[in-house]
Amino acid sequence: MEIGERVAEARAERGVTQAQLAASIGMDRTALAKIESGSRRLTAVELVAIARELRHRMEWFVDETPPALASYRRAQPEVSVQAIDTELDSLVRDAEFVTSRCPELVKGQPDPLPHPATAEEAEELAASARRLLGLEPEQPAHELSRLAATVGLLVFAVNLGDGADAGTVLLKRGGVALVNGHWRVGRRRLAAAHELGHYLVADQFSLDWRVAASEAQGIEARLDRFARALLLPREDLRERWAKWLGVPDQTWRDAAVRAASHYGVDMATLARRLVEACLVDKGRAEDVRRVHTKQADIVEKNLVVRDELTPVSLPRPYEQAVLKLYRNEAITADRALGLLRGNFDHASLPDLPPAPETEIWEVTS
Template sequence: MVATDSGSMGRRIAQARGSAGLTQEELAKAVGIDRSALAKIENGTRRVSALELARIANTVGERIEWFVIEAPPAVVSHRNLSAPGTASPLIDRILERAAWNTEFILSHDDRLDLTSPATQPKPHTLNDAEEAAALARRTLGFDTTEPAFNLSSRFSDAGLLPFALDLGPDAADAAVMHLRQGGVAVVNGHLQVGRRRLAAVHELGHYLFAEDYSVDWQIGERDDDDMWEARVDRFARAFLLPSAGIQHHWNLLRPQHDLRTAAVKAASRFRVDMSTLARRLFELCLVSQGTAQQIRQFRTTRADIVELNLLVHDELAAPHLARAYEEAVVRLYRQETISISRATDLLFGTWNEDDFPGLPNLPESAVRNLV
């Protein structure tokens, strides 16, 4: 939907300028207008011309449609373990762009199916979170013991398109947005693979529960039942480390190996980070708190990979786009619904023009009609 309201556009311009770290004076100079004119644009008392808007977009590093098209109606959640509650404008911008792109594709491609599964009840206790994880695993086609691999394709089957892009160390871990049909999730590809997977499943929880994000400053500190984000994190751990699976595997490993080797093998099998493994083993009463603290300090080395014959799979490595999403973009390009430049833009610049298939030449009659 086009946003024609001057006030709304002005607020977006002010927001983009702030995110770019520019003063009104600096942006006005770059655009070629007086600071007072920019101030009026931002407060909605002066309309911005198309040329001025193009210059503003170029200066602040935004796309023009970000200013003129309303974002899809959505519920947004973030996961930021390192700094809970802090703003993350970069991931918000990428998430909004992914939502716009997906809505565009859905309106032009009837083969992209984002049929969402039935919304799961919101877990009110940690036991509820465990049951919700078991239900989610069944919904996505996992049994009660196996590791959860190929998250991207499984998420897509559930109507949630994942995008993993390197957003740097200061952005949130992940975010999710519900769309009119399905949803999109952005994972910060700067994270290590175990933390990427945990963040992605955390957002899957928000997607399935269809809940607003609530800031929880104690996440990672306590597991009280009244803490919503702690329950979503419990859901994520139970999804990646199902109780029956990790208990069986740990009970096989521990008698055969020292603590470190057992932890490295278990973390590798289920593709989780040591912190997540330690937390899960402790909450399932498989290790003491002191042992869990020891496990948190372990790190998997290259020597471990070689000597223990570990399988390495860098899941959701940046840049990563959902395969179903990429296929839809290629279909639109082949149908000549979109140009090659539009296709590369929809693919977040992760494809070069040489990556696209050649298109057949138009027949002579079509050329004459076009002319």
């Protein structure tokens, strides 16, 4: 029954009918319908054909769904499985496989921090996160994927189209966050920082749409505040904003362009943070929100162009662990390439030492 349900789920995800899938694998449609309903068993050969056609690894159909995702689906049966949900499912399976064989990939995770109940508690959570990440009190957080990995959160970025911003699943050790690489870099970084907040307060599962898009209250709004505080430390922003405005012939627009580049944020995030830091009123914040950084700004102001979490983006420690497994011949080249999500090809993998002659004779004799 469970395998049949997963076949139906994967088929719906690919957008094909029972008749189309049955025809592509040489099976009668009624037989496929019985498989999906759980009234007919399927052979290993049939499952291989279905998995290949629906572009899923076989274990996806037979292994248990990660507990956090399973709990989420049971709690919201009326919500259809989204692309980010399915991608998280796959990433969690991969991460758990790799960490089970390379436990040093995730050395553990910090004790859960309190859920922020107010805006100031969100600021305090950001200060605590800064200490955990090894950042100075007012140091901006760049290279979020690298920083998050130091506390056990593996941040991936995949292009999911015009959908959810991000999601996070807490594992037995560490966690996995997925950021929608479809969005621009500032929004990707904000989403990654927001997911780090979920991880630090130990939310079992989160799925976030349009991070920082509204003024709504609640834990999501406070984690938005946490994310902005992490990316734009309040006192540092105040000092730099005054400095940039104090440069001769520089306008508030010039200061905004410099700030967005320095902290690696989009203008909407910068505008909200400037209001929170009492540096502009809401009218000026709307002006900042409408600013577009031009190529001329980048050249004339010698700005740094940051492009973090460009899809497909994998945490470096995760990539290193996969390559270690391959070097140790614990996994095949095809398995390594699957775990590396298309970022490598066969020629990019490390060369393995030739097998000793005695080993060759043992195999061939």
